[in-house]
Amino acid sequence: MAMRRPMLLLVLVLIAFSHFSMLTTSKNNNKVPKPKKTKPKFLKPNNPNPAFERFTVEIHNDLRMFILDAHCSSKDDDLGLHILFPDEEQDWSFHDNWLGTTEFHCRLEWQYGLLEFDAFHSNTDNLLIDYCANATCIWSARQDGVYLNNQDDDLVFYEYWDMLG
Incomplete structure (x- = not known):
């Protein structure tokens, strides 16, 4: 019986070691390559038919610990309040x-700030040419203000919050 315990201990150590080596080798063999970043497609400023272009607007809550109320609407569509x-x-x-006159207006509000702005307007000072990479306008609500993606798909500062008292 005294001989079985060291043998049992040796078997358990070998099993644990082989399991550990399988884990470490499987991590190395299953590396997933990072996806290549594609260049954003630029909207054509002289596009004779912008109505065929499909646009997307995204509102991101990047406030670390706060809830964001987002209410966006156009002349024809009220998207409702989103928490x-x-x-x-x-x-x-x-x-x-x-006519190329679609406009979405948004009101963003959180515990310390409020901002109303045009989240999309097809006639606004090159908003679609300078910003909204891949025909997607990404708005990011952060503690210091609201940011918008540019054609390089980087977020750039857009506007400070109107602070609530």
Whole structure:
């Protein structure tokens, strides 16, 4: 019986070692390659038919520990109030109207700030040419203000919050 315990202990150590070596080798063999970042497609400023372009608007709550109330609407569509917890987002897609005058207005509010702005307007000072990479306007609500993605798909500062008292 005294001989069985060391033998049993040796078997358990060998099993544990082989299991550990399988874990470490499987981690190395299963590396997933990082996806290649694609260049954003630029909207054509002289596009004769912008109504065929499909646009997307995203509102991201990047406030670390705060809830964000987002209410967006156009002349024809009220998207309703969305309560976004940290790291959540609201998004919607649409085609510009045939006149090229589609506009979505948003009101974002959190515990310490409020901001009303045009989240999408097809006639605004090159908003679609300078920003909204891949026909997607990404708005990011952060503690210091609201950011918007540019054509390089980087977030750039857009506007400070109107602070609530």
